[in-house]
Amino acid sequence: MxxxxxxxxxxxxxxxxxxxxxxxxxAAPHSAATVTRIICSDQCTTAASTPENTPVTVRQSAELFHSLYEVGVILGSGTYGLVRRCIQRSDGTRVVVKCVRSEDHEVRQVTRAEYDLMSRLSHRSIVTVKALHEGPAELWISMEECxxxxxxxxxxxxxxxxxxxxxxxxxxxxxxxxxxxxxxxxxxxxxxxxxxxxxxxxxxxxxxxxxxxxxxxxxxxxxxxxxxxxxxxxxxxxxxxxxxxxxxxxxxxxxxxxxxxxxxxxxxxxxxxxxxxxxxxxxxxxxxxxxxxxxxxxxxxxxxxxxxxxxxxxxxxxxxxx
The missing domain is CATH 1.10.510.10 (Transferase(Phosphotransferase) domain 1)
Structure with missing residues (x-):
């Protein structure tokens, strides 16, 4: 057989x-949702959003993340960082942020790859990613809170x-x-x-x-x-x-x-x-x-x-x- x-x-x-x-x-009802990829540096330009399947890299100052979010309690931890609940300052929306602290190139590349993959997904049973913020020693992936x-x-x-x-x-x-x-x-x-x-x-x-x-x-x-x-x-x-x-x-x-x-x-x-x-x-x-x-x-x-x-x-x- x-x-x-x-x-x-x-x-x-x-x-x-x-x-x-x-x-x-x-697909989830938010299939047209936008995502933003932000690489933090000493340069500062205007942030932008793009359709789900095309993440955009936008350079911002290293202080941008903390200007956008109020950092809250720790929800979990891993080998390279923490998961925190944060509040979006603009409208009070609660999000979950994965913070990876590392200067190691491989660790940082894995984090970028995770974000890039998630930004291409849109389904009601998959957590929606919102943005990637990247600084010299940290990366932050913000996503919807469950x-x-x-x-x-x-x-x-x-x-x-x-x-x-x-x-x-x-x-x-x-x-x-x-x-x-x-x-x-x-x-x-x-x-x-x-x-x-x-x-x-x-x-x-x-x-x-x-x-x-x-x-x-x-x-x-x-x-x-x-x-x-x-x-x-x-x-x-x-x-x-x-x-x-x-x-x-x-x-x-x-x-x-x-x-x-x-x-x-x-x-x-x-x-x-x-x-x-x-x-x-x-x-x-x-x-x-x-x-x-x-x-x-x-x-x-x-x-x-x-x-x-x-x-x-x-x-x-x-x-x-x-």
């Missing part, structure tokens, strides 16, 4: 309950979601992943702390594209599979964690782990334990405790956690799950 036949057989009883009218082109925080923080504070609520969030996650994959972009770091919530935790968006990778060469040819790894090993697919060839299907595995976390408030298994590693290398899925999660939702997550990436269903196929 061919791979497609196996997938068809597995998905045959499923309905279109999670599938919106047009999941591939399900006021309910990350899935990780919310679940740890409020407890796991009820199943119907979680299923709606999982649908939004898969829509975002499907949108990225149709653009040949792999996030590579899908996890509860990189999924943010708003609208009383009824709206979910994917954020933090620091590890994202485009599977296209400059000539437009597909690279197919990749070897370099990024992301958090606790949430990584087996093929990435153990140094194998990987492709966009790593995001499907991670989405399954994140979906389980929404429902149960924890990971389904300790991915870094020696016993679990041995089982995954033997292509055996560790035993999972489901509690009161229904059989259909269990099936959805188990499909995400198909160990062989070639047999793992795509995000589009998973959106067909009842």
């Amino acid at each position: 061919s791979l497609q036949q196996r997938r068809n057989a597995r998905l045959k009883p499923l309905a279109l309950n999670l599938l919106p009218k047009n999941p591939i082109t399900d 006021e309910d925080g990350s899935v990780d923080a919310f679940v740890r504070r409020e407890g796991a979601f009820k199943e119907e609520h979680a299923k709606r969030l999982i649908s939004q996650l898969l829509l975002g992943v499907n949108y990225l994959h149709n653009k040949r972009i792999v996030h590579r770091d899908i996890k509860p702390s990189n999924l943010v919530l708003s609208n009383d935790a009824h709206t979910l968006k994917i954020t933090d594209f620091n590890s994202a990778k485009e599977l296209l060469t400059k000539s437009g040819a597909s690279n197919g599979v990749m070897l370099t790894d990024r992301g958090d090993p606790k949430w990584s697919a087996p093929e990435m964690r153990f140094g194998g060839f990987w492709n966009e299907m790593v995001d499907v595995w991670s989405s399954g782990l994140a979906s389980y976390f929404m429902l149960r408030g924890k990971a389904p298994f300790c991915a870094q334990s020696a016993q679990v590693a041995k089982m995954l290398l033997s292509r055996e899925l560790p035993r999972i405790s489901w509690g009161s999660v229904t059989a259909l939702t269990q099936n959805l997550i188990e499909q995400c956690l198909t160990i062989n990436k070639d047999d793992r269903p795509t995000a589009m196929e998973l959106l067909m799950h009842p």
